[in-house]
Amino acid sequence: MAQQISDETKNEAMKVAKSTQKPGQTKEQTKLIAQGIEKGIAEYKKQQKGKARVRDKQKKQQVRAKARAAESEHIEENIEDRAASPYLPWGLLTLSWIGFICYHVMTK
DSSP states (O other), rough: OOOOOOOHHHHHHHHHHHTOTTOOOOOHHHHHHHHHHHHHHHHHHHHHHHHHHHHHHHHHHHHHHHHHHHHHHHHHHHHHHHOOOTTHHHHHHHHHHHHHHHHHHOOO
């Protein structure tokens, strides 16, 4: 699983390696230092991407939890509204029976 390191990262690593270059250090040694810095930068970016993914997942879970809580509150409010008026179904049933009886008596 070879990683592609961007040119920008390579240039940045080479800049850092040259800025820390010691007198008498060969170009090969500087290149090796730059490669180590490239790997370090790549590893750092990889870790940051992983942390960002974890943060995004946590944020999504929090949003979902808030949505579920709001939905459950809404459902509870609807249930309370229905429970507050238990007389409506019984009143309608009574009215319908009274209407049926009146209709039956009037048609005889």
